[in-house]
Amino acid sequence: xxxxxxxxxxGRNRARFASGPTxxxxxxxxxxxxxxFGLLLVTFLIGRVLPIDPxxxxxxDRAPQAVYDRVREEMGLNLPLWxxxxxxxxxxxxxxxxxxxxxxxPVLDDIKRVFPATLELATLATIIGVSLGIPAGVxxxxxxxxxxxxxxxxxxxxxxxxxxxxxxxxxxxxxYMKLDWVAGPGRLDSFYVDFIEPTTGLMLIDTLxxxxxxxxxxxxxxxxxxxxxxxxxxxxxxxxxxxxxxxxQLSQEYILTARVKGISEHRIIWRxxxxxxxxxxxxxxxxxxxxxxxxxxxxxxxFAWPGLGLYITNSLLNADMNAVLGGxxxxxxxxxxxxxxxxxxxRLLDPRARR
Amino acid sequence: xxxxxxxxxxxLEVMFNTPKGDVHAVxxxxxxxxxxxxxxVGESGSGKSQTGRAILGLTAANxxxxxxxxxxxxxxxxxxxxxxxxxxxxARISMIMQDPKYSLNPVMTIGxxxxxxxxxxxxxxxxxxxxxxxxxxxxVKIRDPERVxxxxxxxxxxxxxxxxxxxxxxxxxxxxxxxxxxxxxLDVTVQLQxxxxxxxLVRDRGMALIFISHDLQxxxxxxxxxxxxxxxxxxxxxxxxxxxxxxxxxxKGLLNCLPKMDGDxxxxxxxxxxxxxxxx
Numbered sequence: 001x002x003x004x005x006x007x008x009x010x011g012r013n014r015a016r017f018a019s020g021p022t023x024x025x026x027x028x029x030x031x032x033x034x035x036x037f038g039l040l041l042v043t044f045l046i047g048r049v050l051p052i053d054p055x056x057x058x059x060x061d062r063a064p065q066a067v068y069d070r071v072r073e074e075m076g077l078n079l080p081l082w083x084x085x086x087x088x089x090x091x092x093x094x095x096x097x098x099x100x101x102x103x104x105x106p107v108l109d110d111i112k113r114v115f116p117a118t119l120e121l122a123t124l125a126t127i128i129g130v131s132l133g134i135p136a137g138v139x140x141x142x143x144x145x146x147x148x149x150x151x152x153x154x155x156x157x158x159x160x161x162x163x164x165x166x167x168x169x170x171x172x173x174x175x176y177m178k179l180d181w182v183a184g185p186g187r188l189d190s191f192y193v194d195f196i197e198p199t200t201g202l203m204l205i206d207t208l209x210x211x212x213x214x215x216x217x218x219x220x221x222x223x224x225x226x227x228x229x230x231x232x233x234x235x236x237x238x239x240x241x242x243x244x245x246x247x248x249q250l251s252q253e254y255i256l257t258a259r260v261k262g263i264s265e266h267r268i269i270w271r272x273x274x275x276x277x278x279x280x281x282x283x284x285x286x287x288x289x290x291x292x293x294x295x296x297x298x299x300x301x302x303f304a305w306p307g308l309g310l311y312i313t314n315s316l317l318n319a320d321m322n323a324v325l326g327g328x329x330x331x332x333x334x335x336x337x338x339x340x341x342x343x344x345x346x347r348l349l350d351p352r353a354r355r
Numbered sequence: 356x357x358x359x360x361x362x363x364x365x366x367l368e369v370m371f372n373t374p375k376g377d378v379h380a381v382x383x384x385x386x387x388x389x390x391x392x393x394x395x396v397g398e399s400g401s402g403k404s405q406t407g408r409a410i411l412g413l414t415a416a417n418x419x420x421x422x423x424x425x426x427x428x429x430x431x432x433x434x435x436x437x438x439x440x441x442x443x444x445x446a447r448i449s450m451i452m453q454d455p456k457y458s459l460n461p462v463m464t465i466g467x468x469x470x471x472x473x474x475x476x477x478x479x480x481x482x483x484x485x486x487x488x489x490x491x492x493x494x495v496k497i498r499d500p501e502r503v504x505x506x507x508x509x510x511x512x513x514x515x516x517x518x519x520x521x522x523x524x525x526x527x528x529x530x531x532x533x534x535x536x537x538x539x540x541l542d543v544t545v546q547l548q549x550x551x552x553x554x555x556l557v558r559d560r561g562m563a564l565i566f567i568s569h570d571l572q573x574x575x576x577x578x579x580x581x582x583x584x585x586x587x588x589x590x591x592x593x594x595x596x597x598x599x600x601x602x603x604x605x606x607k608g609l610l611n612c613l614p615k616m617d618g619d620x621x622x623x624x625x626x627x628x629x630x631x632x633x634x635x
Binding site: 264 | 462
């Protein structure tokens with residue numbers, strides 16, 4: 001009987017606020033579209049405001065005025081700004097980011113080539129950072145004020161303050177040059193580079209698809225150092241946040257309830273408290289992952305890693321506007337995507353957010 | 356009531372070490388408890404809740420418990436290892452917390468939380484535990500136990516949440532229940548309902564009850580005996596039926612604070628305190 005009553009009430013709510021799964025998805029898509037539109041508007045305006053003349057870049061500075069004017073017209077730069085913007089949007093939506101001056105490839109092809117390298121590095125770093133950072137933070141919180149806590153806090157502080165390029169260079173010096181435990185810069189030894197046909201662009205997966213274990217282990221030995229160094233920074237951040245979220249949760253009443261029930265301390269921490277810690281932590285992890293996906297320029301330079309950060313930086317230094325703006329849009333889209341993912345996870349983890 | 360002693364407390368002291376100096380929350384509380392219902396009454400800060408927590412060994416980390424005796428049957432509660440505590444908590448002594456809004460885990464279903472309390476102390480399979488939990492929800496007079504079983508704490512009302520709390524704490528069948536202000540966070544209209552449910556279950560199962568509250572009237576109607584606490588001391592111990600014969604001025608003062616239907620309404624009585632009450 002009460003179920004009937006409840007349905008009726010839900011029905012009324014839906015009429016007023018529009019709830020339910022379909023409406024939720026629609027709302028999500030709508031907000032995504034708005035955000036993406038904003039992103040395009042900003043990149044477009046930046047492209048128009050910058051003091052780089054795309055016509056001049058194409059025709060060179062010795063072209064006669066007539067040629068200059070013709071090319072300008074061909075590029076649509078004589079149209080009103082709003083018309084240019086719509087052309088720009090329709091191009092972007094068709095995956096047309098223009099031509100890169102530097103590589104003379106379509107920008108999209110370039111990004112398809114460099115992004116997997118960054119994706120692979122960032123994903124591996126995040127996996128390492130999460131799987132070590134969460135236990136470290138929990139361990140620090142339950143030993144608050146004792147030496148494990150101090151160790152984790154020093155690691156966290158170091159991760160916050162050591163410059164990444166220094167750590168990268170030191171890592172190469174020690175583990176590559178002196179100890180020779182890992183391979184040096186690049187994604188593969190230069191000898192192997194042309195052996196592998198990019199299927200996914202992720203070296204670890206492509207080599208496995210080809211079933212070539214030598215290549216696979218070579219790729220592992222190349223990625224392990226840069227991934228560990230990026231992971232260290234994400235670990236430090238995640239451990240710090242986990243520690244403070246954990247301390248907050250451990251002082252809540254429901255923890256006392258669990259103790260009254262006679263539950264093991266292990267279960268209280270890893271089931272009761274961590275279940276609640278994961279709710280805010282998922283946002284922290286998502287943001288740190290998105291930051292890494294942007295391409296950590298310094299790490300990519302030091303390890304000669306042909307990723308997105310290196311690509312955007314090179315394009316910027318060469319005033320290759322199409323490539324820079326295309327890269328920016330990809331970074332923005334990645335941020336939007338990761339944010340949406342964390343939003344979905346948040347709802348899954350916290351029943352109070354499911355409405 | 357034939358009375359073997361369940362719990363024996365002699366000269367219990369709880370001291371907190373705070374940055375502002377030591378706080379002596381409980382100062383030498385003694386009582387013996389049989390299979391009966393004992394009320395502990397006092398205002399905030401009188402040490403009544405800390406007495407309850409000390410019995411379960413759940414005093415906060417900066418607190419220190421000392422007692423000449425703290426015995427439950429023949430278990431010496433003063434010297435238990437964490438492992439031994441886990442066999443006492445929930446299974447033999449349990450506690451009903453104040454506010455279901457904070458004392459239930461927000462990200463676990465109610466069913467999971469009840470099952471967890473049961474399976475910690477009884478080796479049964481998941482199906483049997485679920486069956487038990489739903490029976491227990493039924494026993495606390497929840498009309499749609501299946502639905503509540505699958506709900507999260509934020510989806511039920513305060514009164515419902517406190518029934519869930521009672522179900523969760525009673526399901527392993529402890530011998531002693533400590534109810535720490537179990538109805539203070541609830542609406543006045545559901546306070547008596549919830550209290551009646553708890554009272555019925557405690558009687559049916561022959562459990563002992565320590566009912567901690569600031570509400571003297573409520574305590575006296577659900578308990579056999581009342582301890583009145585003031586600043587960490589027991590100032591008076593009295594039979595609930597003989598409350599009107601209270602001798603201590605503090606108890607009398609508390610009784611006087613109750614509004615009366617008839618009589619003089621012009622002056623609100625003020626509780627006059629004397630420093631001598633706080634001297635052991």
